[in-house]
Amino acid sequence: MSExxxxxxxxxxxxxxxxxxxxxxxxxxxxxxxxxxxKGHSDALAYLSTESFKRSTSTEMGEFLDxxxxxxxxxxxxxxxxxxxxxxxxxYDENKRVPADFYHDFIxxxxxxxxxxxxxxxxxDFSIFAPHLEKMIDFTKKMMxxxxxHMEVYDALLDSYEEGMDSATYDRVFNxxxxxxxPLLNKILAAKPYDESKFKKxxxxxxxxxxxxFLLEYIGFSFDKxxxxxxxxxxxxxxxxxxxxxxxxxxxxxxxxxxxSAIHEGGxxxxxxxxxxxxxxxxxxxxNYLGLHESQSRFYENVLGRNINFWKPIYAKxxxxxxxxxxxxxxxxxxxxxxxxxxxxxxQADEVTYCLHVIVRYEIEQEIFRNNVPxxxxxxxxxxxxxxxxxxxxxxxxxxxxxxMHWSDGSFGxxxxxxxxTIYDGMFLEAVEKDLGxxxxxxxxxxxxxxxxxxxxxxxxxxxxxxxxxxxQAVCGxxxxxxxxxxxxxxxxxxxxxx
Amino acid sequence: MSExxxxxxxxxxxxxxxxxxxxxxxxxxxxxxxxxxxKGHSDALAYLSTESFKRSTSTEMGEFLDxxxxxxxxxxxxxxxxxxxxxxxxxYDENKRVPADFYHDFIxxxxxxxxxxxxxxxxxDFSIFAPHLEKMIDFTKKMMxxxxxHMEVYDALLDSYEEGMDSATYDRVFNxxxxxxxPLLNKILAAKPYDESKFKKxxxxxxxxxxxxFLLEYIGFSFDKxxxxxxxxxxxxxxxxxxxxxxxxxxxxxxxxxxxSAIHEGGxxxxxxxxxxxxxxxxxxxxNYLGLHESQSRFYENVLGRNINFWKPIYAKxxxxxxxxxxxxxxxxxxxxxxxxxxxxxxQADEVTYCLHVIVRYEIEQEIFRNNVPxxxxxxxxxxxxxxxxxxxxxxxxxxxxxxMHWSDGSFGxxxxxxxxTIYDGMFLEAVEKDLGxxxxxxxxxxxxxxxxxxxxxxxxxxxxxxxxxxxQAVCGxxxxxxxxxxxxxxxxxxxxxx
Numbered sequence: 001m002s003e004x005x006x007x008x009x010x011x012x013x014x015x016x017x018x019x020x021x022x023x024x025x026x027x028x029x030x031x032x033x034x035x036x037x038x039k040g041h042s043d044a045l046a047y048l049s050t051e052s053f054k055r056s057t058s059t060e061m062g063e064f065l066d067x068x069x070x071x072x073x074x075x076x077x078x079x080x081x082x083x084x085x086x087x088x089x090x091x092y093d094e095n096k097r098v099p100a101d102f103y104h105d106f107i108x109x110x111x112x113x114x115x116x117x118x119x120x121x122x123x124x125d126f127s128i129f130a131p132h133l134e135k136m137i138d139f140t141k142k143m144m145x146x147x148x149x150h151m152e153v154y155d156a157l158l159d160s161y162e163e164g165m166d167s168a169t170y171d172r173v174f175n176x177x178x179x180x181x182x183p184l185l186n187k188i189l190a191a192k193p194y195d196e197s198k199f200k201k202x203x204x205x206x207x208x209x210x211x212x213x214f215l216l217e218y219i220g221f222s223f224d225k226x227x228x229x230x231x232x233x234x235x236x237x238x239x240x241x242x243x244x245x246x247x248x249x250x251x252x253x254x255x256x257x258x259x260x261s262a263i264h265e266g267g268x269x270x271x272x273x274x275x276x277x278x279x280x281x282x283x284x285x286x287x288n289y290l291g292l293h294e295s296q297s298r299f300y301e302n303v304l305g306r307n308i309n310f311w312k313p314i315y316a317k318x319x320x321x322x323x324x325x326x327x328x329x330x331x332x333x334x335x336x337x338x339x340x341x342x343x344x345x346x347x348q349a350d351e352v353t354y355c356l357h358v359i360v361r362y363e364i365e366q367e368i369f370r371n372n373v374p375x376x377x378x379x380x381x382x383x384x385x386x387x388x389x390x391x392x393x394x395x396x397x398x399x400x401x402x403x404x405m406h407w408s409d410g411s412f413g414x415x416x417x418x419x420x421x422t423i424y425d426g427m428f429l430e431a432v433e434k435d436l437g438x439x440x441x442x443x444x445x446x447x448x449x450x451x452x453x454x455x456x457x458x459x460x461x462x463x464x465x466x467x468x469x470x471x472x473q474a475v476c477g478x479x480x481x482x483x484x485x486x487x488x489x490x491x492x493x494x495x496x497x498x499x
Numbered sequence: 500m501s502e503x504x505x506x507x508x509x510x511x512x513x514x515x516x517x518x519x520x521x522x523x524x525x526x527x528x529x530x531x532x533x534x535x536x537x538k539g540h541s542d543a544l545a546y547l548s549t550e551s552f553k554r555s556t557s558t559e560m561g562e563f564l565d566x567x568x569x570x571x572x573x574x575x576x577x578x579x580x581x582x583x584x585x586x587x588x589x590x591y592d593e594n595k596r597v598p599a600d601f602y603h604d605f606i607x608x609x610x611x612x613x614x615x616x617x618x619x620x621x622x623x624d625f626s627i628f629a630p631h632l633e634k635m636i637d638f639t640k641k642m643m644x645x646x647x648x649h650m651e652v653y654d655a656l657l658d659s660y661e662e663g664m665d666s667a668t669y670d671r672v673f674n675x676x677x678x679x680x681x682p683l684l685n686k687i688l689a690a691k692p693y694d695e696s697k698f699k700k701x702x703x704x705x706x707x708x709x710x711x712x713f714l715l716e717y718i719g720f721s722f723d724k725x726x727x728x729x730x731x732x733x734x735x736x737x738x739x740x741x742x743x744x745x746x747x748x749x750x751x752x753x754x755x756x757x758x759x760s761a762i763h764e765g766g767x768x769x770x771x772x773x774x775x776x777x778x779x780x781x782x783x784x785x786x787n788y789l790g791l792h793e794s795q796s797r798f799y800e801n802v803l804g805r806n807i808n809f810w811k812p813i814y815a816k817x818x819x820x821x822x823x824x825x826x827x828x829x830x831x832x833x834x835x836x837x838x839x840x841x842x843x844x845x846x847q848a849d850e851v852t853y854c855l856h857v858i859v860r861y862e863i864e865q866e867i868f869r870n871n872v873p874x875x876x877x878x879x880x881x882x883x884x885x886x887x888x889x890x891x892x893x894x895x896x897x898x899x900x901x902x903x904m905h906w907s908d909g910s911f912g913x914x915x916x917x918x919x920x921t922i923y924d925g926m927f928l929e930a931v932e933k934d935l936g937x938x939x940x941x942x943x944x945x946x947x948x949x950x951x952x953x954x955x956x957x958x959x960x961x962x963x964x965x966x967x968x969x970x971x972q973a974v975c976g977x978x979x980x981x982x983x984x985x986x987x988x989x990x991x992x993x994x995x996x997x998x
């Protein structure tokens with residue numbers, strides 16, 4: 001190993017330590033911190049994040065990257081470090097092009113938009129949020145102009161969340177999915193809805209926590225390399241492959257959602273826990289592709305977790321751990337967890353309608369960035385699309401265009417990754433079954449860890465060092481397509497709803 | 500406020516942020532971190548602690564302190580900042596006198612001694628630990644020689660844990676206590692011991708956690724300014740007055756110890772939560788005097804918590820929260836929590852014999868530092884003193900001289916503070932009763948928060964800005980004496996054991 005690379009690694013290790021502490025401050029702030037502790041935590045977080053940002057954009061960092069990118073040094077790197085240096089150089093150059101003043105104004109605008117969004121949602125009044133949304137659109141365009149001046153804005157945004165996945169691919173697969181899904185959904189909605197009244201009761205919370213632990217272990221989450229916490233909204237957070245944490249939210253009126261949150265976050269966490277150790281604390285050591293990440297959480301949650309065979313080997317155990325399920329049969333449970341309804345809120349949607357919630361957002365983002373549709377027209381556009389795809393109109397904008405926070409912080413291009421993950425899942429399912437046989441059988445035999453092992457080997461171990469298109473090509477041997485997930489939806493729901 | 504002071508405060512705030520993150524890393528390491536996350540946490544902790552130490556011993560810091568100590572600047576400071584600057588200058592000068600090489604060797608020796616101590620304890624073999632103990636004694640002498648060359652070594656050690664409390668005072672009050680306590684203990688041990696068999700059962704853990712929460716709130720711990728965690732050994736940790744955390748250890752075979760751990764750590768925490776906010780994040784913002792700190796935890800745990808009137812207003816509630824206590828009467832509970840036994844292990848001792856466990860250690864420390872008794876003779880000395888005071892001889896050194904870790908990291912002079920806190924408690928009890936009347940009445944009427952408020956006002960708010968001797972003088976109007984706590988022990992146990 002070259003002396004230069006050694007020095008670079010030492011420099012990165014110090015930056016990692018600052019980031020490590022910031023990550024922990026964030027985790028603790030969400031899971032444990034007492035109310036009045038906020039200032040101490042946020043001061044420390046601001047200080048450490050700033051120090052960490054300074055180091056990652058420092059002249060010293062630039063010099064390291066320049067030197068390591070020179071052919072003599074670069075050619076001597078192994079393939080991991082080639083990826084790491086190239087990726088860091090790209091990020092460094094992009095960040096360096098953003099004027100400090102502009103960056104500061106962007107953060108201020110983001111914070112103000114966040115406050116306005118909360119206020120607008122509470123008051124069900126889009127006009128409060130509208131000027132801030134305009135500003136965030138404008139700032140986002142400028143930000144992409146600085147960072148990626150050679151790219152069309154929306155392409156640049158899509159690429160920033162799912163590198164290398166261009167908008168032509170997005171358009172193709174989303175349209176493919178929409179065309180196949182709309183007729184299926186119409187048939188489902190015309191069928192008899194499932195009566196959920198048996199599930200309305202008061203559930204014990206310690207039992208739910210025990211179920212969470214059981215399910216996480218069952219699917220392959222390692223408690224030697226992770227732990228759980230409680231937060232308002234479930235999420236996954238990783239320090240490195242050795243410390244990956246998932247949170248959950250427990251309620252007395254619903255014990256099923258937390259199970260699927262656990263399996264969903266467990267899927268994210270299993271990805272991170274199984275990135276090759278040698279990539280720890282580098283830009284390749286965590287999966288930075290949101291679509292690919294979501295494909296793993298949704299694979300566990302939906303493709304595996306909403307399959308009746310997932311529950312067959314463990315349903316009696318579930319009833320033992322949580323006696324609130326003693327009077328619910330596995331068939332009732334299965335029907336409940338696959339109940340399809342045209343509802344208003346994305347985060348509460350079933351796996352079928354969820355796709356259309358995302359498509360609504362994707363199409364609106366295109367209208368914003370490609371057709372310059374004014375902000376004032378967006379609520380009506382939202383409602384029109386909801387009516388068209390889901391045959392339902394939000395009574396107010398709070399249940400419509402104001403429901404998600406993503407646009408308030410300028411995360412345009414983020415939503416589509418949620419659906420891309422689902423589309424990947426159809427393809428991964430085919431690939432898994434090609435190697436392991438029918439997942440119905442694998443699951444029914446309680447061999448879910450065989451699937452986890454397969455995903456570890458084919459996807460997880462690479463972290464970010466393989467880009468999504470490369471992963472799809474390597475794992476599925478072809479271009480991304482929505483046909484496999486459409487086939488999955490059609491077969492599954494035709495059976496469930498006797499279509 | 501002077502420009503210089505402003506700059507100094509800004510410098511301190513940055514150091515505080517580093518310390519804040521280190522504190523959180525330590526808390527998380529003990530409460531949540533998964534096993535394999537250790538390296539990431541300890542790397543970050545080492546880095547941040549080093550950065551923080553560098554700043555606190557930096558040339559810049561020295562210049563700030565020199566300038567602020569010059570009469571023109573110093574005289575303009577308010578009394579808080581006079582204390583802060585003076586104390587920091589003292590610490591800075593002491594630390595600066597320690598050669599960096601020596602400090603490094605000390606840390607290495609400390610770590611090695613810690614490993615050897617664990618090994619020796621597990622193997623019940625003092626000879627494994629003996630050479631390391633010798634080394635730690637030698638290093639400690641040298642360390643004090645650098646830091647406090649003008650003081651006798653053991654005096655310097657005592658002073659470092661309880662500033663201003665000299666060994667003449669220690670000797671006087673410890674002898675006073677020993678002379679009064681030995682005859683009382685002999686009478687107790689001759690009386691009929693309490694039959695504890697009714698308490699041997701399997702206790703529910705979620706119920707114990709609910710009891711912990713109830714007790715902490717009852718005594719005045721604020722959950723807006725604190726939270727709880729689980730660790731192997733209970734402790735209290737504070738970031739600042741707004742975020743003070745207590746941990747506990749729950750077991751199925753004993754639900755009473757965790758109650759008293761909660762009350763004990765709650766006492767420490769109530770102290771820290773009530774230091775005046777203006778002192779936050781300064782050297783005065785937390786109580787650095789271990790005896791004074793322990794006086795508060797033991798006041799809650801023993802003087803209040805082991806008084807039957809503490810339980811009278813809440814015992815029915817306790818039985819409701821934890822039904823495992825339904826068949827135990829309050830009188831049985833009271834007898835159990837005040838059962839005196841001559842046992843081997845300090846941390847499991849009752850409040851009476853605990854004093855003698857500490858005196859054994861204090862007297863041995865004096866032999867080490869004042870009479871240069873060789874390490875090889877210490878186990879026999881330990882056993883002789885245990886026999887003399889407690890009429891019991893450890894079967895092996897694991898239950899004798901090897902039981903505590905304190906000497907392995909060179910914390911000589913720490914043990915005596917545990918007992919000093921108890922001695923202060925007798926005096927504080929008198930002072931509380933002078934103002935509020937009999938604590939039996941105050942407790943029986945469920946007005947424990949009046950006592951907490953009294954302690955907040957008279958002791959807690961000052962943090963470290965009043966030294967222990969000043970606190971005792973201000974609160975009790977006289978020198979520290981063991982007579983009040985002796986009176987408390989004698990009256991209480993004469994009644995309980997019908998002596």
